[in-house]
Amino acid sequence: MKLITRILLILAAGLLVAATLFGLSQSPTMSQLIEAKAHEDHGERGALPEQTVEGSHEEGEGNFASRPGRGMRGRPEGESGEGGGHGNWEPSLAGFTNVGVTLLKIGAIIAIFALVTRLWKMRQRKQPAAGGSA
Amino acid sequence: METKRTPVRRTTINLLIDGAMFLAFLVATAPHLSGLAIHEWLSLALGAALITHLLLHWNWIVQVARRFFGKASWTARLNYLLNSLLFIAFATIIVTGIMISEVALPFIGISIARDDFWLGLHRMASDATIVILGLHIALHWSWLVNTTRRLFARSTRKAGRSGATQPATSQESTL
Ligand code: HEM
Numbered sequence: 001m002k003l004i005t006r007i008l009l010i011l012a013a014g015l016l017v018a019a020t021l022f023g024l025s026q027s028p029t030m031s032q033l034i035e036a037k038a039h040e041d042h043g044e045r046g047a048l049p050e051q052t053v054e055g056s057h058e059e060g061e062g063n064f065a066s067r068p069g070r071g072m073r074g075r076p077e078g079e080s081g082e083g084g085g086h087g088n089w090e091p092s093l094a095g096f097t098n099v100g101v102t103l104l105k106i107g108a109i110i111a112i113f114a115l116v117t118r119l120w121k122m123r124q125r126k127q128p129a130a131g132g133s134a
Numbered sequence: 135m136e137t138k139r140t141p142v143r144r145t146t147i148n149l150l151i152d153g154a155m156f157l158a159f160l161v162a163t164a165p166h167l168s169g170l171a172i173h174e175w176l177s178l179a180l181g182a183a184l185i186t187h188l189l190l191h192w193n194w195i196v197q198v199a200r201r202f203f204g205k206a207s208w209t210a211r212l213n214y215l216l217n218s219l220l221f222i223a224f225a226t227i228i229v230t231g232i233m234i235s236e237v238a239l240p241f242i243g244i245s246i247a248r249d250d251f252w253l254g255l256h257r258m259a260s261d262a263t264i265v266i267l268g269l270h271i272a273l274h275w276s277w278l279v280n281t282t283r284r285l286f287a288r289s290t291r292k293a294g295r296s297g298a299t300q301p302a303t304s305q306e307s308t309l
Pocket of ligand 1: 175180227231234256
C-alpha cells in the first residue's frame with residue numbers, strides 16, 4: 001500500500017509536469033494571440049456567424065490555430081453575438097476574473113458554513129444535549 | 135521539548151498535494167485563462183492526482199465506510215457523504231470533459247461527434263463541484279489551519295533562533 005501510493009504519487013507528479021509542459025507547448029504563440037485579437041475585432045463586423053461551422057475557418061483544421069472557428073461559437077447560447085472574444089478559448093488574462101469568481105464562491109461557502117456551525121454550537125451550549133451523539 | 139504527534143512529513147505531503155490540486159482546480163475552472171490545451175491536459179492530470187489523493191486517505195475511507203451506519207459522528211457522516219458527492223462530481227467532469235475534448239482526445243487520434251448534452255453536464259458538474267469543494271474545505275478548515283501553522287512554525291524554528299514559536303494544537307478548531 002505504501003509503495004503503491006508512492007509510485008502513484010510519483011506518476012501523478014510526473015504526469016502533472018508533463019501535462020503542463022505539453023499544454024504550454026500546445027498553447028498558441030504570441031502571433032496567434034494577436035491574430036485572435038484581430039478575429040475579435042472582426043467579430044464586430046458580423047463575421048462570427050460564419051465561423052460557427054466547424055472547421056470552416058480558413059486556417060484549416062486540427063490544430064490550435066484553427067480554434068477561432070470552433071468552440072463556444074458553435075453553441076446557440078454562445079456569447080458570440082456580443083462581438084466575439086468571449087467564445088474564444090485563446091489564453092487570456094481576462095480569464096483571471098473566473099478564478100476570482102470561483103475563489104469568491106468558495107470563500108462565501110466557507111464563511112456561511114462557519115457561521116452556521118458557530119450558531120449551532122452556541123445553541124447546543126445553551127441547551128445541554130439530551131443524549132445522542134457527541 | 136517538542137514531540138511530533140503526527141508523521142509530519144506525510145501531513146506536509148498531504149497538504150502540498152491538496153494545495154496543488156486546489157490550484158489546478160482553480161485554473162481548470164477558467165479555460166479562458168489557460169486556453170483549452172492547458173485546460174484539458176491539466177484537468178486530466180488532476181484526475182490522476184485525485185486518485186492519489188484517494189489512496190492517501192484510503193484508511194479513512196475504509197474505516198468510515200465500515201462505521202457509517204454504526205457509531206460515527208455526524209461530522210464524519212456528513213464528511214463521507216460530501217466526499218462521495220465530490221468524487222461523483224469530479225468523475226462526471228472528467229468523463230464529460232473527455233466527451234467534449236477538442237485537444238487531448240484528437241491528439242491520441244480519437245474524435246467524437248460534438249454533443250452539447252455533454253457540455254451542459256460538464257458545466258453543471260463544474261458548478262456543483264465548486265459548491266461541494268467549498269463545503270469540503272470548510273469541514274477540513276481546522277486541519278488546514280493547524281497543519282499550515284505547524285508547517286510554518288517548524289520552518290521558522292529551523293530558520294532562526296527566534297524562539298517565540300507556538301506549535302498549534304490539534305484541539306484548536308476554528309469552525
Ligand atoms: C477539474 C476539471 C475540470 C473543470 C473544473 C472544468 C471546467 C470547465 C469550464 C468551467 C468550462 C467552461 C464552460 C463554458 O463556459 O462554456 C469548460 C470547458 C471545456 N472543458 Fe472543462 N473542466 C474540467 C476538465 C476537463 C477535461 C478533463 C476536459 C477534456 C479532456 C475538458 C474539456 C473542456 C472543453 C473541450 C471545454 C470547451 C467546451 C466548449 O467548446 O465550449 N474539461 N470546462
